[in-house]
Amino acid sequence: MSKKPENHREDVAGRANVEDTPELLAYYNELDAMDAGALWTVANKIEPWEPKSTSIPVIWRYAGLREHVLRSVDLVTPEKAGRRVVYFNNPGRTDVAAAVGWLYSGLQVMNPGETASAHRHSATAVRFIIEGSGAYTVVDGHKMNLGANDFVLTPNGTWHEHGVAADGTPCIWQDGLDIPLMNALEANFYEVHPELQQAVGYEVDDMTKTWGNPGLLPSGDEWQKPYSPMYKYEWAPTYEALSRYASTTDGSPFDGVMMEYVNPVDGGSVTKTLGASMQMLRPGEHTKAHRHTGSYLYHVTKGSGHSIINGQRFDWKEHDIFCVPSWAWHEHANASDREDACLFCLNDLPVMRSLGIYREQAFGENGGHQPSSDALTSRKDK
Amino acid sequence: MSKKPENHREDVAGRANVEDTPELLAYYNELDAMDAGALWTVANKIEPWEPKSTSIPVIWRYAGLREHVLRSVDLVTPEKAGRRVVYFNNPGRTDVAAAVGWLYSGLQVMNPGETASAHRHSATAVRFIIEGSGAYTVVDGHKMNLGANDFVLTPNGTWHEHGVAADGTPCIWQDGLDIPLMNALEANFYEVHPELQQAVGYEVDDMTKTWGNPGLLPSGDEWQKPYSPMYKYEWAPTYEALSRYASTTDGSPFDGVMMEYVNPVDGGSVTKTLGASMQMLRPGEHTKAHRHTGSYLYHVTKGSGHSIINGQRFDWKEHDIFCVPSWAWHEHANASDREDACLFCLNDLPVMRSLGIYREQAFGENGGHQPSSDALTSRKDK
Amino acid sequence: MSKKPENHREDVAGRANVEDTPELLAYYNELDAMDAGALWTVANKIEPWEPKSTSIPVIWRYAGLREHVLRSVDLVTPEKAGRRVVYFNNPGRTDVAAAVGWLYSGLQVMNPGETASAHRHSATAVRFIIEGSGAYTVVDGHKMNLGANDFVLTPNGTWHEHGVAADGTPCIWQDGLDIPLMNALEANFYEVHPELQQAVGYEVDDMTKTWGNPGLLPSGDEWQKPYSPMYKYEWAPTYEALSRYASTTDGSPFDGVMMEYVNPVDGGSVTKTLGASMQMLRPGEHTKAHRHTGSYLYHVTKGSGHSIINGQRFDWKEHDIFCVPSWAWHEHANASDREDACLFCLNDLPVMRSLGIYREQAFGENGGHQPSSDALTSRKDK
Amino acid sequence: MSKKPENHREDVAGRANVEDTPELLAYYNELDAMDAGALWTVANKIEPWEPKSTSIPVIWRYAGLREHVLRSVDLVTPEKAGRRVVYFNNPGRTDVAAAVGWLYSGLQVMNPGETASAHRHSATAVRFIIEGSGAYTVVDGHKMNLGANDFVLTPNGTWHEHGVAADGTPCIWQDGLDIPLMNALEANFYEVHPELQQAVGYEVDDMTKTWGNPGLLPSGDEWQKPYSPMYKYEWAPTYEALSRYASTTDGSPFDGVMMEYVNPVDGGSVTKTLGASMQMLRPGEHTKAHRHTGSYLYHVTKGSGHSIINGQRFDWKEHDIFCVPSWAWHEHANASDREDACLFCLNDLPVMRSLGIYREQAFGENGGHQPSSDALTSRKDK
Ligand SMILES: [Fe+2]
Ligand SMILES: [Fe+2]
Ligand SMILES: [Fe+2]
Ligand SMILES: [Fe+2]
Ligand SMILES: [Fe+2]
Ligand SMILES: [Fe+2]
Ligand SMILES: [Fe+2]
Ligand SMILES: [Fe+2]
16 A cells, blocks of 8 residues: 555544554554554544535626526537536535535526427426526426526426427526435436427416415325425515515524425425525625535525625625535625515525434624625635 | 113124013113123114214304394393304204314304403314404414404414404404314313413514415424414415416316315414315306215305205305215305305314324215205205 | 203303393294304303313223123124123213223123124224133234233224134133214224125234334335234233333333333324323332323233222222223322232323323322222222 | 546437537636536536446455454554544545445444543444443443344434443444445534543433333333434344244345334334344345345344345355445345344435435346356455
8 A cells, every 4th residue: 555544633532643653554554455444543534523514605696607608509509418507616516516515506598499308317406597588397297487586396206398488588597406415325317208308288387376375285185295296486476475474573683584495285395305495684684694504505586785604705696696515604794775685595404404414503703793804705706 | 770771783794683582681781780781782883884973964044143143242241251152053963062063163243342351272263254344363472353254273272362453343253163072072171361361472463474475484483383373364365376276277076176274384284173175166166976074064255056965955155154064975066157156164174184084985876966856955944 | 942041150250151131041042943052151061171071980890790791602692792792881971882981892702613703994993802712803814813911903994803713712802992982073984894704814913023023123014004013912022011111210100110002113002093001000109190181991900909080999900990081180009019010001092192182280289199088989889 | 727628428319418619618618717617518427327336345354354453452542542443445435434335334342441432423323243241332321231233323413432341351343324424414513522421320221121112112201302212222132023023924035034123213214314224034045136225234143145246246254244335236145044144234224215315126137136256256355
């Protein structure tokens, strides 16, 4: 064995602190030859005191990316590209095509009259519409017409395809998937639809009309699948709900007025791996800082402001996308004293909850606010 | 022992069929003296082939009852009466003050400026508003303003009180409770609020605004109680939901377009014992007959039509109330070819489901329709 | 209307207290003709301050009943009687053939070589074996051999039949069913097996061997039915479990060392309506008094002692059966300073829990013990 | 950007197949500078047709490792090493100290009189005892004495420590943890007990005696934590359970007679992330091949035989440890015609199930058996 063996020592009671000796190094070599190692050389590394994410906070500015996304229409055909998507590469996670943690995301564009081929996979996908008219998605035979800020599900195992009506305009939306997680868990399957296109078997938007009603469910219709049947969550009723809730709640000190998109059948997360929320920062609101496990990808839905993430300030406006890695301190501020600002957030909270590993901590000092530099210092703006 | 002992014989293999003999009669007397009996004398009675409800189908006509309800305002004070309620007595269940099965129901009236004293009980209550303005209910400190056809919960154990604002009008609503069931199960407790009136601790209608939103729940607010936090289900969004659903479903052959009021936190029934639904009979719709276990009390919310229950026809119009006993055949017809009709239904389905005893059967003959007499033959109209 | 109308007045704020007047009596008559009534005349009756059971505490002594049970063998054939059972009649509940509350129970006898015909019903049944050898039960094709103090389930909807092997001895067991509850809920169906006898399709005792193992379940075998697949709970491992648990617990002040029979698939009650427990009173143990909702039927499995129920003392010994009605104070005492005593208890706790109406209270005075007369004063022994 | 961009083309309808052009390469460079990329260059890589594990099948032979484990006693003190563990390094996963997939495992040794310091972490741990007497584990104040083949839990967040009694012998056990998964999910916290040692607050082995009983749970003791309170699963009752079940089941064609260790409170997996099973290969049994998602680490508990994993044969005997990576074909054979063989298996099935990504496939050809070389060809034996 030529490579220098690792040894992560800490001088703390209960932690490994073994000095390398010739005898031990020889021993390590013997173990290595047996596909084994000495735990005390790596214990402090693999059992850290607290999580330190390999992802870094990043903001992707829609203003700059938009033209690149649109250029892809000229550069590649949908037939050859499959999908024309500019995806986000977190500088700390380039090995897995992730925007943050185990979340993949990108901006997809489609021209009027185009359709993508139908397929399905173990990865769960969501879509958040940015601009354009005429976009639609078909999920297991249910077609949905999509407008700006609509949130759409294509859960694990569902046949899905997208398109833009011939009389529409070029449409751009954000895709979010748990592809990196499914690959990491070695459970990702992919299948192309045998007929490349699926038949629409129901009224358009039937699932939202059937399942998206306040305090009412269709009688006798037992939905057994492990994800929400309400495939589309439209923006107008979402904003109205947020406004209604805002009129009667103090909100959270860390998140303002925040609602979670849920499966109406059981009140749980929309899928087993991806969750999502929409939050409103009221005029002038600046939340306190906290941190928690899980990976979070924000999409600025309305208004402008800034977030401070691990002490670094990120200014944002409509359709900018930024991430908060696991266990990173973060707080949000609305720039306006008159208008509310809204943040959509895609996350892996369902995984954190299912596995019992969600943990949260408030920032205790400085009145709950991180000290931060005034100027925007994000890597993208250097 | 002087009373003649029972003996329910059936000449069917596997059923009891023992003839009384002097020796056996003497034996029965001996058992009786020991607080015991011979099963074969009663087995066929206590193990019937199928349920036969002791309740009978009844319709209570609002037109006739309304004046009696209003008269109670002059006859008794709220202080002395507690509540001014005319309750429904099913002729087959007068021993337990039940409208059908184990469901209590009645019509309550309250004048402007009146308030009832706060109390709580193991019985779960719901309210369905009929007429008047200014009515309100307070449940565990949450105040709700009520309008026509709103549906309100005061679940098991919650402090509750009702009133009508001083600038309102006389208000009438239908109460529904599981009082008979709670008494039968010997689990009914009653408590008067120590201060006779409870403080309102929240914004008016906060619970509906917080929990009554389509596909969205407040983030981080974990509701653990065994009933819906959405105490009030308003009529306007309910009718809108029904209309949306109607636009995309074929409906049920037995119930038309039917939705169940649910607990948004888990998609289950609104309380552990009382459930409720609202159904729309589309213009010209006449459903097929079926029967199921459980007791059902309908309130005609909109339109007119008739129902056939165990072969007997009941014509109904707005605010009439009628019942369908357990395992009774029933079908519904909208009288109009132009307008929809809506039926609210209070039931004990949550009990049937929790105990695993819900059962359903379609009427197989005659195209799914019961043979019935043309004329209205209800007991109340003889 | 000839009968005198009820009027249950209470002079307490928040309770009904309306004097009968000629005008009101006339009003009541009018309401009565409309299948209606005035709530304030009955409100205090139907909304009691706390439950008052219609059942009374009773003990059925095995010594006296045993000979009557055995006599039934000579008096009736199984073909004519269906089942030879002497059932318990609670003096307060004779209308529904109940031992206590909504629980039916009786003692059944069967001679060697006899078999009962197979049938099924909505009522859930359990069996607790008292004496004899060769008894067996078949449940949905699974045959079980039964010995003294074994506990057996025949849940709602399962085909079942009993018998005694030709080389056995006369067998006596206690049946327990929720027949009264199923009838009250108007959900009881009964069916005779088309072939009067079902085929045994599995190894004898397969379900207990498959599901009755500590901390282990068959891999990949997903049991979806709403009751325990472990149809038989044998006495030997039950007593061993109780002894193991007793070696490490202080036990409950009210119940000594008590374990609940559970569905190993989900840890819940054995059926949706009937629950059961076995408890050990350690040598010299005298528990404190408490009361709770639900109906309880005890079977003395081992030892002797006494219970005090609502102030009345009941001395018991092996195979005596006694009941504790809902909300009745009770405490138990082991008569021996050397041997433990064991009480099997059949109850409707699953109903109380499902419907959210279980409530419990400790006896606060007199060191937790009810004042009681020294002598046995039970009705059966006067 | 100097590195050559990836481009994973496939000539299949619905898959990406875009040729690199100078224009596109320039475009990719521009995207890269914005922390972005073109999906079509990596789509086929990140959306594979089916999982291909990075782990490879490995067997770790106890005979060879045992002496190395024992040597660590002389090489390092427990104070300096924390724990003396030789851990398994899957050659495909050395970056994360994993035996297979996201599972860490190793062999730990402790001498009589030694104790490890108490600590807790988000990673869930289990232990499977191999040899020695006097070993014990303390979990949240509950002490357990451990013997060969006992299975012990120290779930996420519980304080735990190990030791060997002064009058014991050197003890070796296998540790299994989800450390790699907790790190990958960026949710791993570590804490040393403030007093380095925790107090024992209960009778020894109280949790197994309380919760490890067949079909019985302590009455009224509501366990709410998300893991099994039965911290120790002893070998004797486990083998007895397996034998009982074997006497009445045909077993699985793929796994012989297999039982899962479960949480007796809800019948679910023992922890939220790690599951475990014990299976018996009956004399002469050779199972059919199948594959499924999830990572599996086997410990030969009894007997000898071989497994064929992805066509490669691995002969095993007592205390050997081998792994089956996700979606790898595998089948097992008992070498003996007279004795049964038993395999303990640690896995991440709870994760697969919680996230809805468990999938299974039978090997369809060749009578269900993989073609394989006769000779042992494992990497370790070259
Ligand atoms: Fe897709
Ligand atoms: Fe946050
Ligand atoms: Fe009330
Ligand atoms: Fe119906
Ligand atoms: Fe029966
Ligand atoms: Fe009790
Ligand atoms: Fe540890
Ligand atoms: Fe397998």
